[in-house]
Structures are given as C-alpha cells and as structure tokens.
Amino acid sequence: VDVKPSDVDGLPYSTLLYGNGPGHSAEHRLVPMLNATDAETHNRLHGAAVPRQWATHGGEDVPVYAAGPPGITQALFSGTFDQSFVPHAIAYVACLAEHAERCRRQDAEAANRSNSDAAFAADKAGVLGVGPSSQVTRFSLRFFVFDFIQTLVF
Known part of the structure; x- marks a missing residue:
C-alpha cells in the first residue's frame, strides 16, 4: 500500500497493479482498501484494466x-x-x-x-x-x- 492515499478519492491503494486479471471492474474500485491490513489479506483481488479469469503477469517475488x-x-x-x-x-x-x-x-x-x-x-x-x-x-x-x-x- 502506498503511504499516501489516492489524490482522487482519498483511499489507500496498492502500488502493485495489474494490466489484466479477475480484479477488473467497470467501477473505479472493485473492493476499496480502507487500510494496510485490507491490502495484505490473502486472496485479495487487485484492480486490473482488462477482465480475464487469470492474470498473466503477477508482481510476486520470483526465485x-x-x-x-x-x-x-x-x-x-x-x-x-x-x-x-x-x-x-x-x-x-x-x-x-x-x-x-x-x-x-x-x-x-x-x-x-x-x-x-x-x-x-x-x-x-x-x-x-x-x-x-x-x-x-x-x-x-x-x-x-x-x-x-x-x-x-x-
């Protein structure tokens, strides 16, 4: 989560964003992150620009x-x-x-x-x-x- 909230809606947001995946929504936010704990929840859907069942590029650490x-x-x-x-x-x-x-x-x-x-x-x-x-x-x-x-x- 970025230390500064969004300058548009004032909500915290993830600095890790996806181009595609299940987190796509016509809404601006699928599930707003109200605090850092929300962002760290397992199985959290992050926002994506293109709707897909699975994301094709993740931001995980890779060995x-x-x-x-x-x-x-x-x-x-x-x-x-x-x-x-x-x-x-x-x-x-x-x-x-x-x-x-x-x-x-x-x-x-x-x-x-x-x-x-x-x-x-x-x-x-x-x-x-x-x-x-x-x-x-x-x-x-x-x-x-x-x-x-x-x-x-x-």
Missing part, C-alpha cells in the same frame, strides 16, 4: 537459480535484484549480443596463454610439440525462473 562457471554465476545471480537485470546478466554470462566480442577476445587470450604454457611445459620437459590442449573449456548454463527452464549450451 532465479543459475548454475554455470563458478565465481561469475554466483556473483551475478546472488541476492535480490530487479527483474530487468536478469536478461542482461544472462547475456553477459552467455556471451550474447554486445558481450559476444568481449568473449571472443577472452577466448583468444586464453588460447594464447594455453599455447604459451604448453610450449613452456614442452620445452621444460625437453619434448617440443607436446603439451596440454589449448582448447577453451565449454560450459553449460542453466537458468530456472518460475516453472520456465532455459538451457544455453556453449
């Missing part, structure tokens, strides 16, 4: 679970964050859109380091041309949001 490269995945997907952050974080970790070039650069640098390390190890062992693989390790990212599961494999 996001991510598994992927240690460090970066935990850093990006731990704690509380705004919903608009999620696709940007996924794009960053998955090297999508504007992050693709950064990832290509990092892959090239990793391959160069690996080749240097392999040459050093082979030289040290006295056997040129033998060393660890320079292949960059690929990984799988899994994101679980609501009951929606999206798997990105690289």
Whole structure:
C-alpha cells in the first residue's frame, strides 16, 4: 500500500497493479482498501484494466537459480535484484549480443596463454610439440525462473 492515499478519492491503494486479471471492474474500485491490513489479506483481488479469469503477469517475488562457471554465476545471480537485470546478466554470462566480442577476445587470450604454457611445459620437459590442449573449456548454463527452464549450451 502506498503511504499516501489516492489524490482522487482519498483511499489507500496498492502500488502493485495489474494490466489484466479477475480484479477488473467497470467501477473505479472493485473492493476499496480502507487500510494496510485490507491490502495484505490473502486472496485479495487487485484492480486490473482488462477482465480475464487469470492474470498473466503477477508482481510476486520470483526465485532465479543459475548454475554455470563458478565465481561469475554466483556473483551475478546472488541476492535480490530487479527483474530487468536478469536478461542482461544472462547475456553477459552467455556471451550474447554486445558481450559476444568481449568473449571472443577472452577466448583468444586464453588460447594464447594455453599455447604459451604448453610450449613452456614442452620445452621444460625437453619434448617440443607436446603439451596440454589449448582448447577453451565449454560450459553449460542453466537458468530456472518460475516453472520456465532455459538451457544455453556453449
């Protein structure tokens, strides 16, 4: 409930509003909220602009679970964050859109380091041309949001 009442009818109102759902009414208010307790009642219908039996977009908190490269995945997907952050974080970790070039650069640098390390190890062992693989390790990212599961494999 907003701390200020409506400037039109003076009643408290929920700051969480829906575009559609069962709370639609031709009236301005389906069930007025007379106080904060009214707004917190379980199974309360919140106002909606379009009548539908079920709402298609709710305002509930949603858990996001991510598994992927240690460090970066935990850093990006731990704690509380705004919903608009999620696709940007996924794009960053998955090297999508504007992050693709950064990832290509990092892959090239990793391959160069690996080749240097392999040459050093082979030289040290006295056997040129033998060393660890320079292949960059690929990984799988899994994101679980609501009951929606999206798997990105690289």
